[in-house]
Amino acid sequence: MDNEKAVILLSGGLDSATAAAVAVRESSACSAITFRYGQRHKAEVESARKLAAFFGIATHLIIDIPIDIFQRTALIPSSGIDVPKNRELSRADAIPDTYVPARNTLFLAYALAFAESWDIRSIFIGVNALDYSGYPDCRPGYIAAFERMANLGTRAGVEGRGFSIRAPLIAMGKSDIIRLGRDLGVDYSLTLSCYDPGEDGLSCGECDSCILRRRGFIEAGVTDPTRYRK
């Protein structure tokens, strides 16, 4: 699959930045797609812009999803659900309130349509089943089911030029992801992981995503460039 064109779903977070580094290394040309969907942490879209520039990604689509589409999630303020803070994350948890309804299915569907439209066969996504195993749309079985559906439902798939959904981080721990990114030269100061960043641009330091990020840098022995509020 190397040296083919690729598209990456780029959120602006640590995982998608690392997956983007892999995609850029392994493809002849890489496009990126980022979504604005009313998320609290819309500063991540700015991170995604900076990352796309950093990686030299020429085609970077930023797509707006109407607010009615994703509800019942702590990541949308109007849902009235708070972002969980200071949770114990040492074991596989139930699906957290930060789950967004069918988010990866919609994001991958966009990537699939774009890929078929522009003759791209590799779709990269930075999902990770280890640290966030509570999210059903981050698991290997789901990714395999999406790929199968994609290859049944497209002209390219039916004609034997099908799609590969590539999730290079899916089985990696956060510290291993950070070491991989460091080795690939990712500038993590451009990334934003926090689900609830302040107007001051600081990460909260208390949401699941901050906890996992901070712990990951410590375990990786890599300096954490993040400015946490707590």
Place this chain on the structure above:
Amino acid sequence: MDNEKAVILLSGGLDSATAAAVAVRESSACSAITFRYGQRHKAEVESARKLAAFFGIATHLIIDIPIDIFQRTALIPSSGIDVPKNRELSRADAIPDTYVPARNTLFLAYALAFAESWDIRSIFIGVNALDYSGYPDCRPGYIAAFERMANLGTRAGVEGRGFSIRAPLIAMGKSDIIRLGRDLGVDYSLTLSCYDPGEDGLSCGECDSCILRRRGFIEAGVTDPTRYRK
């Protein structure tokens, strides 16, 4: 599944109008989603609006898809591909130029996210495998693969409140669809099937969709309210 809430993908065409009539009959409340994606036949969006009003659908989302997402299709003028005219449609054809890359996957993904966000479990789509068997994303195996993926990748699916992708027309011929719609009181004068309608509002009469529509009304013995140019 009766008397639950439903969402219908409403294009403004004959098939989705008939599927909407089924959805409205079988659900306690039905929402609808329509897409603007740069299609030549954007008049179908107006048809969708009229149909939503006709069916008393209170929540009707019209969602814009960026033009870069769907290319390589005769339905987008900038692709430079003409809509095929006066084709022989008596047998299963190869995938026609009017195929839109991964369109139903993206449309169903939107419906899935909306459904999970608003506690809806039935997603209706007016696909039909018989007359248009060239489209890979209109076949039963694809619909089943999407449903399986949806139930693996969502909280509701994992927790046993999963989704049903309902394609009530999938195995029906056009004339049977028209008879069903007539029995359900569908006003087909509100629908638009033509892939290449003129500024005058007339259907071309020569594209695949017009040919199948016209033939369907004749075979059904139902008066065709369509105004064809030829």
